[in-house]
Structures are given as C-alpha cells and as structure tokens.
Amino acid sequence: MAAVNTIIELEETQKYFPVTSGAILKKVTGQVKAVDGVSFKINEGETYSLVGESGCGKSTTAKMVLQVEKPTGGVIRFNGNDMNSFTREQRREYRASIQAVFQDPWSSLNPRMKVGNIIMEPLLANQEVPKGEIKERTEQLLRDVGLHSFQADYYPHEFSGGQRQRIAIARALSLQPKVIVLDEPVSALDVSIRAQIMNLLKQLQDQYGVSYLLIAHQLATVRYMSHHVGVMYLGKMVEEGLTKKVFDNPRHPYTRALIEASLPAHPDSQREGFMLEGEVPSPLNPPQGCSFHPRCPKPTKECAEGSMEMGLIEVEEGHRVDRCCVNCG
Amino acid sequence: MAQTPVLQVNNLKTHFFTRSGVVKAVDGVDFTLNAGETLGIVGESGSGKSMTALSIMGLVPQPAGKIVEGEILFNGDDLVKKTQAELQQIRGRDICMILQDPMTSLNPVFSVGNQVIETVKQSLAQTGETLKERAIELLHKVKIAAPESRIENFPHQMSGGMRQRVVGAIAIAGSPQILIADEATTSLDATIQYQYLELLKELQRDTGMAIIFITHDMGVVAKMCDRVAVMYAGKVAEIADVRDIFNNPQHPYTEALMKSVPNVEEDVEMLYAIEGQPPALDNLPAGCTFAPRCQYAFDKCEVQFPDIVQIGDDSNRHTATCWKLSEN
Ligand SMILES: Nc1ncnc2c1ncn2[C@@H]1O[C@H](COP(=O)(O)OP(=O)(O)OP(=O)(O)O)[C@@H](O)[C@H]1O
Ligand SMILES: Nc1ncnc2c1ncn2[C@@H]1O[C@H](COP(=O)(O)OP(=O)(O)OP(=O)(O)O)[C@@H](O)[C@H]1O
Ligand code: SF4
Ligand SMILES: [Mg+2]
Ligand SMILES: [Mg+2]
Numbered sequence: 197m198a199a200v201n202t203i204i205e206l207e208e209t210q211k212y213f214p215v216t217s218g219a220i221l222k223k224v225t226g227q228v229k230a231v232d233g234v235s236f237k238i239n240e241g242e243t244y245s246l247v248g249e250s251g252c253g254k255s256t257t258a259k260m261v262l263q264v265e266k267p268t269g270g271v272i273r274f275n276g277n278d279m280n281s282f283t284r285e286q287r288r289e290y291r292a293s294i295q296a297v298f299q300d301p302w303s304s305l306n307p308r309m310k311v312g313n314i315i316m317e318p319l320l321a322n323q324e325v326p327k328g329e330i331k332e333r334t335e336q337l338l339r340d341v342g343l344h345s346f347q348a349d350y351y352p353h354e355f356s357g358g359q360r361q362r363i364a365i366a367r368a369l370s371l372q373p374k375v376i377v378l379d380e381p382v383s384a385l386d387v388s389i390r391a392q393i394m395n396l397l398k399q400l401q402d403q404y405g406v407s408y409l410l411i412a413h414q415l416a417t418v419r420y421m422s423h424h425v426g427v428m429y430l431g432k433m434v435e436e437g438l439t440k441k442v443f444d445n446p447r448h449p450y451t452r453a454l455i456e457a458s459l460p461a462h463p464d465s466q467r468e469g470f471m472l473e474g475e476v477p478s479p480l481n482p483p484q485g486c487s488f489h490p491r492c493p494k495p496t497k498e499c500a501e502g503s504m505e506m507g508l509i510e511v512e513e514g515h516r517v518d519r520c521c522v523n524c525g
Numbered sequence: 526m527a528q529t530p531v532l533q534v535n536n537l538k539t540h541f542f543t544r545s546g547v548v549k550a551v552d553g554v555d556f557t558l559n560a561g562e563t564l565g566i567v568g569e570s571g572s573g574k575s576m577t578a579l580s581i582m583g584l585v586p587q588p589a590g591k592i593v594e595g596e597i598l599f600n601g602d603d604l605v606k607k608t609q610a611e612l613q614q615i616r617g618r619d620i621c622m623i624l625q626d627p628m629t630s631l632n633p634v635f636s637v638g639n640q641v642i643e644t645v646k647q648s649l650a651q652t653g654e655t656l657k658e659r660a661i662e663l664l665h666k667v668k669i670a671a672p673e674s675r676i677e678n679f680p681h682q683m684s685g686g687m688r689q690r691v692v693g694a695i696a697i698a699g700s701p702q703i704l705i706a707d708e709a710t711t712s713l714d715a716t717i718q719y720q721y722l723e724l725l726k727e728l729q730r731d732t733g734m735a736i737i738f739i740t741h742d743m744g745v746v747a748k749m750c751d752r753v754a755v756m757y758a759g760k761v762a763e764i765a766d767v768r769d770i771f772n773n774p775q776h777p778y779t780e781a782l783m784k785s786v787p788n789v790e791e792d793v794e795m796l797y798a799i800e801g802q803p804p805a806l807d808n809l810p811a812g813c814t815f816a817p818r819c820q821y822a823f824d825k826c827e828v829q830f831p832d833i834v835q836i837g838d839d840s841n842r843h844t845a846t847c848w849k850l851s852e853n
Contacts, residue, residue: 217677250686250717251670299685299712300628344805353586354543357625357708358570358741380685383711384625386570386741387785391796413714414742416787420796440792457715459744461786463767466748472716478671 203275203375203407204238204261210269211256215480229479230256232431233270236424238375241405245418245439247454248428249476254411255299257428258377261409262296292322295368296377297361299411304364305352311338311363312348319370337366340396342389358385365393372404379411394420415458419443427451430487431479436508437515447517449492449524486520494524530598531702531735532558532581537595539573539580546807550576550590552759558703561729563736565746565767567782568756569803574739575625577756578705582622583612599703617647621696622705625739627688630695631680637664637691638676644698663694666724668717686712690721697725700732707739722749743786747771752842755779758804758814765836765843775836775845777819813848821849 211231216222231253238244246254259265260272263279272279274290282290295318298304305314312334319325325333335345341362352360361384368376378397382390394417400406412418418425418439425442427435427450435448446452453472460466474491477483485502489495499520508516539551551573558564566574579585581597583604597604599620604612616622624630631640641660657676664672667690680688689712696704704725710718722745728734738749746753746767753770755763755778763776774780781799801818804810810817816826825848834850836843 213682215674247714249714250690250712251684255684300626303628339802342802344802346805349545354541354548356571356575362570380712384570384708384741386568386782387743387787388782388799389570390741391785391787391798395795395798413712413718415715420787420793454715457719459715459719459742459748461743461747461788462771463747464771476668476670476717478674480671480674 200239200242202237203240204409205273205276206237206257206261206270207235207273208233208270209235209257209260209267209272211253211260211265212268226480229431229482231260231267232479232482234426234428234431234433235270236426236433236436238407238409239423240374240407241401242423243401243408243410243421245410245412245422245425246428247412247415247418247425249430249450251479252428253431253479254428255379258296258379258409258411262294262377263290292371293374294377295371295373295375297364297368297379297381299379305360307352309351310348311350311352311355314352314363315348315367315370318367322371333370337370340369341366342392358389361385362389362393369400373406375407375409377409380413381410382417383413390417397421415443415455427454430477430482432487432506432518433508434488434518434521435516441512441515445512445515447511447515448488448521450488450521486518488518488521488524492521492524529560530557531560531600533596533598534577534581535596535598537577537580537597538593539576539585540591540593541586541589542591543589543807548807549759549809550806551580554595554756554759554761556754556761556764558735558737560702560735561733562752563729563738563750565750565753566737566739566756567741567743567746567753568762568778569758570741571803571806572756573759573806574756575707578622578707578737578739581703581705582616582620583607583609584616584622617644618699619701620703620705621699621701623689623692623696623707623709625707627685627692628680630692631688633680635679636676637678637680637683641676641691641695641698644695647699659698663698664691666697667691667694668720669694684712686714686717689713690717693721697728700728701734703735703737705737705739708741709738710740710742710745718745725749743783755782758809759806760814760846762815762847763843763845765845766841769836769841769843773836773843775834775843775850776815776847777821777849778815779845781818823848825852 210233213228213230214224215226217225260267315337316334334348338345382393410421422439425439426433429450435451483490486499489499506520509519510516534556537551537554541548541550554577580592592605638660642656645656645659661672669675750767753767754761757778763779774783785797804814812828813826813831816822831846831848833844833846
C-alpha cells in the first residue's frame with residue numbers, strides 16, 4: 197500500500213463554552229465542555245467519520261476544523277502547519293481548500309440569491325472562470341446532485357428540505373476542494389437520492405483524492421463511506437480506528453449500544469428492549485471518574501470515584517479504545 | 526384497534542403559482558388516519574410530503590401556494606373551509622406538527638425555556654404544577670440532559686439534535702389528537718432516537734393520539750408505523766399496511782425504493798439508486814409520472830395516468846396506482 201499523507205490533524209483539541217447567568221450583566225457561572233481533548237487524523241483521499249450521542253460535540257469539532265469556532269485548547273494542523281500560527285497566505289490557501297455542508301441547510305443558503313449563483317459563489321470567489329463555462333458548470337453540478345439544470349434560476353424557498361440539502365452539496369463541490377466537512381449531509385434525503393449522492397462523493401474521492409470529515413447518524417452511511425471512524429461520548433473520543441474493525445468488534449459499551457440501537461429496516465425483525473440505561477449526562481456537569489460510568493453495565497468503584505486513568509489505548513492494530521472501558525462492554 | 530377516522534384527506538391538491546408556471550406539489554392525495562394509528566409517509570425528496578402536512582396544518586407558504594381542490598376532514602369537519610383564526614385554535618391544541626426545520630419553529634432571541642413555557646401555558650391550568658416545572662419535565666422526557674439549566678439556553682447554544690427534541694417537546698406538550706412529525710429524528714443518534722420513539726409510542730398508548738410520520742428512514746417506518754403511504758411526484762403511488770409495503774410492494778416505485786435501502790451489515794462497492802431524475806413538478810410528463818424511470822413501462826403508461834387498483838380484497842386497504850396491476 198502506498199503511504200498515506202495526513203492532511204488534517206487534531207491533537208488534544210478542546211472547546212469550552214462559558215455558561216452565563218443574569219439577564220443584563222452576564223456572569224460566567226460555569227463551562228460547557230463541548231469538546232474535551234479530542235485527537236484524530238484525516239488522511240488525504242480518505243473519509244473520517246464522527247459518530248456519537250446527540251450533543252456530544254461532533255458539530256463543534258467540525259466547526260473548529262472549519263475555523264468557525266476557535267479552540268480553547270489543543271492544536272489543529274493542516275499539512276503539518278499549526279492553524280494558530282498560519283501566515284496570511286496559508287490562511288488563504290486553507291480557505292480555498294476546505295468546504296462544508298452544514299446540518300441546517302436552511303441557515304446556510306442566502307434566501308435572496310438564485311440557486312445558480314449560490315452554487316458558483318465559492319468557485320468565483322477563488323478562481324477566474326471563463327464566462328462561457330459558468331453556466332455549463334452550474335448545470336453539471338445541479339445534475340450531479342439530482343436536480344434539474346433549469347432550476348438554477350429558482351430561489352432556495354422554492355425547494356423541499358432534501359432539495360436544499362442537495363444545493364448545499366453542489367455548492368461545496370463547485371470549487372473541488374481538498375477537504376469537505378459534511379455534517380449530516382444525507383439524512384434528509386430519500387434513500388435513492390442518498391445512494392446517488394454517496395456514490396458521487398465516493399467517485400469524486402477516487403477521482404480527485406478529496407478528504408471528507410463526515411458526521412452521520414446512519415451507521416450504514418458511515419460504514420459505506422468511511423475509512424476510519426471515531427466514536428464520541430460527552431466531548432471525548434471513546435473508541436476509534438478502522439471502520440471495519442470498530443464495527444465488527446466494538447469494545448466500548450457505548451459503541452455497542454449505538455450499534456444495537458440502530459433500527460432494523462424491516463417490521464419483521466424488530467427487537468424489544470434497550471440496553472443503555474441511566475440518565476443522559478450533561479457536559480455542563482460531567483460525571484466524576486469515567487464519564488460513562490453512570491450508564492455502564494458494570495462500573496467498578498474506581499470508575500465511579502475517578503482514580504481511573506482515561507485515554508485511548510490500542511486493542512489491536514488500527515483500533516483504539518478508552519482504557520477504562522476496554523473490558524466493560 | 527379503534528377504527529374511527531380522525532383525519533380523512535380526499536383528493537387534496539396544493540399548487541404553487543410561480544413565474545415559471547404551476548408547480549403541482551400535491552396533486553390528488555387521499556388517505557385515512559384512524560385514532561391511535563400511525564401512518565408513515567415516505568417517498569422521493571420533493572414529492573410533496575411536507576406540503577401535504579402543511580396543508581393539513583393550514584400553513585401552506587403564502588402567497589404562492591394554495592389548496593386548489595379537495596377536503597381535509599378532521600373528525601368530519603373540513604379544515605379547508607376554516608378561517609386562519611379557527612385553524613390557529615386547532616393547531617395549538619388538536620393537531621401539532623414538528624417541522625422539518627427546527628430553526629424555523631424556534632425563535633432565536635428567546636430562551637428555549639421561554640418557548641416551551643409559552644406552549645405549556647396554553648394547555649395547562651388544571652394541574653397544580655408550575656409552568657416551569659412542567660417545561661423541565663417535558664425536556665427531561667425528550668432526553669435533554671440537565672433540563673433545569675438547559676432551559677436557560679438560546680437555540681444556537683444547543684446542538685442540532687437537542688433543538689430537534691425541543692421542538693418535539695413543544696409539539697407533545699398539549700397531548701394533541703394528531704401529531705405530525707416531519708423528519709423529526711434526522712439529527713438524533715440511534716440510542717436517543719430509540720428512546721424518543723418509545724416515548725411517542727407510550728404517549729400514543731396513553732392518549733390514543735394518531736401520528737403521521739414523514740421520514741426517509743425505513744428503520745423508523747418499520748418500528749413505528751401501522752400504515753405507509755408512498756408518495757411520488759405529488760401523488761400517493763401506493764398505500765398499505767406496513768408489512769405489505771415491505772413484504773409485498775406492488776408499485777414499481779415502491780419496489781425500487783425498498784431496493785435502495787442500505788444494509789448496515791453489508792459491505793458493498795456501489796449503492797443501488799433509481800436511474801434517472803424525478804420529474805419537474807411544473808412540467809409533468811403525460812401519463813404515469815414514474816414512466817421515464819420505470820423498468821416495466823409499456824405503451825399505455827406514456828399516454829394516460831393509471832387508475833387506482835385494489836390489491837387483494839378490500840379488507841386489507843392496500844391500493845396502488847399502476848397500469849401493470851390492472852392489466853393482469
Ligand atoms: N414556495 C414554493 N414555490 C414553488 N415550489 C415549491 C415551493 N415550496 C415547495 N415547492 C415545491 O413543492 C414540491 C414539494 O415540496 P415538499 O416540501 O412537500 O417536498 P417533500 O416531499 O417534503 O421533500 P423532502 O423529502 O425533500 O423534504 C417540491 O418539488 C418543491 O420544489
Ligand atoms: N455557541 C454555543 N454556546 C454554548 N454551548 C454550545 C454552543 N454550541 C454548542 N454548544 C454545546 O456544546 C455541546 C456540543 O454541541 P454540538 O453541536 O457539537 O453537538 P453534536 O455532537 O453535533 O450534536 P447533534 O448530533 O445533536 O448535532 C452541546 O452541549 C451544546 O449545547
Ligand atoms: S403505470 Fe406503467 S410506468 Fe407507471 S409505474 Fe406502472 S408500469 Fe411503471
Ligand atoms: Mg451536530
Ligand atoms: Mg419535506
């Protein structure tokens with residue numbers, strides 16, 4: 197196998213949001229540890245997926261990679277360069293290399309712009325494109341995501357939810373960036389269009405070597421798309437590695453619960469009962485000790501009291517699990 | 526199960542009048558929903574699922590959109606004939622909807638607690654609880670952790686899935702007779718989704734609420750629905766009990782849709798997707814709207830729109846709209 201280059205690397209990246217109270221004179225009364233020391237690498241031409249409980253910090257992690265949110269700790273590197281000490285030139289290059297599809301497409305599409313202009317905006321802001329080519333490329337992009345070429349003249353409100361999501365995808369693709377952050381790009385699409393877009397994303401990856409940071413709740417989507425997967429729980433990475441290894445041999449009890457709770461797509465194969473007991477924890481007030489212990493099937497005294505050492509250890513090649521929970525599942 | 530229809534939609538047509546022509550977003554939709562029943566609406570993106578729901582709610586986008594034909598009978602009363610003021614009464618209390626886009630239902634300048642409390646106000650009074658307690662309890666039910674402090678959050682301080690659950694909490698606050706959930710679980714991970722769906726089932730058992738679930742997730746359909754309507758280009762292509770849709774699909778579009786559902790346990794090179802594009806709703810083909818993509822299409826399909834065909838005897842309420850079915 198050819199050596200793979202890392203394009204983006206996160207090291208102990210952290211984002212704490214201040215919690216304030218009081219209506220006018222805001223007083224900081226605490227912190228939301230939205231992302232609490234997360235490390236992983238996105239390789240060139242590969243897909244890294246983040247999965248995990250709603251609210252565990254996936255979108256915040258993605259926003260830090262996009263430089264929409266500023267980390268409160270740790271380092272993020274692009275081609276080995278620390279983003280904190282980017283030169284102006286490096287910053288410009290980075291902006292032109294990365295695009296995003298957000299979880300809420302509604303908020304990211306300018307309602308006053310025609311769809312054709314929305315799609316071509318990132319490209320035209322970064323490159324000279326011959327006038328004659330613009331129309332052709334817009335139409336090709338629209339067709340790629342399953343829309344009609346004449347819809348370039350429509351406004352976003354004239355589209356359904358899934359159609360708007362596809363506009364956002366076409367926009368992200370227009371510049372042919374090196375990295376695309378995809379925050380739940382296909383969950384609002386019907387299964388056939390979803391398949392069409394995932395096939396397209398994969399094909400672009402094979403053709404141009406694009407890297408994806410994918411956030412998705414549908415495990416089938418993750419399995420199909422990704423080379424590596426990271427499972428987050430309450431701001432931390434609890435299991436990580438090659439997708440196949442993590443899915444075939446999940447070791448962390450949360451990963452297991454996540455896989456087991458995926459709904460079988462047939463009324464005849466429904467399962468009864470649910471294994472993940474206990475309260476959903478809050479990053480406003482994370483539990484002591486192992487953050488998973490209140491819901492763990494068999495926590496030890498150390499897990500609960502916090503003398504336990506946390507952090508990922510390798511359980512097999514290309515598969516790492518939180519050392520506290522390796523044997524809990 | 527009780528067989529009283531709470532909702533009957535007959536030949537509903539909702540069109541948009543735009544500069545480029547008439548967009549037939551909903552074009553002759555029929556279905557019946559009984560009390561305590563859950564109907565799933567699935568189908569192509571852009572096929573009119575949300576517009577069908579918004580028509581029921583009296584919330585079709587103005588001024589371009591209009592219900593041009595049909596009836597929506599809620600306990601026998603035609604909602605199409607009601608004034609906006611009357612509909613507003615019904616919306617807050619009897620029929621509630623979780624909109625596909627949570628950000629349009631939440632006001633960014635008010636705290637989440639504020640917005641939940643506003644809804645609770647309208648449905649409470651008889652119980653001794655304070656409004657705030659009830660709001661916290663609702664957020665707790667939808668699995669928002671530490672609801673006592675979350676109640677102070679503004680929508681942008683919450684994650685996508687949390688916002689979606691807040692909108693869900695607002696919708697169930699008054700125990701409506703009909704709950705319409707439009708893509709209400711897309712931002713939830715499997716474990717929270719499971720618990721949330723169980724909550725809705727429990728509520729349904731306790732109150733006899735009927736649910737319309739609009740979703741692309743066949744897992745959600747399989748777990749939740751009694752009946753399923755499959756929509757294509759503004760029409761119901763097929764409607765049947767959930768098992769018949771999965772085990773015995775009759776319409777070629779349903780068949781193709783089921784084939785596109787990916788399997789978590791399998792590793793595949795390419796996913797199956799239906800060839801071709803869905804039709805533009807302001808420029809529909811003559812004949813069957815699925816014909817350009819249908820592997821069974823024959824002469825007649827291109828000329829005339831197919832009749833509704835009853836599958837089996839009428840006790841199983843299974844119908845599909847396709848020439849292939851009436852030809853043999
Ligand atoms: N304001 C509008 N003006 C013109 N056409 C519109 C407008 N709003 C929606 N439409 C069209 O109506 C059709 C139906 O839209 P609807 O939102 O009901 O689709 P949907 O089935 O809910 O799709 P999705 O699964 O993508 O949410 C779409 O094809 C859309 O393009
Ligand atoms: N601007 C903000 N101010 C305060 N807290 C925030 C802000 N943005 C996010 N948070 C908090 O950070 C935590 C992580 O949120 P994030 O959006 O990253 O979750 P997520 O994993 O993407 O969840 P989902 O799957 O529901 O989208 C949540 O507790 C959220 O409330
Ligand atoms: S009517 Fe003809 S084209 Fe339409 S779905 Fe049936 S066989 Fe296919
Ligand atoms: Mg998110
Ligand atoms: Mg919709």
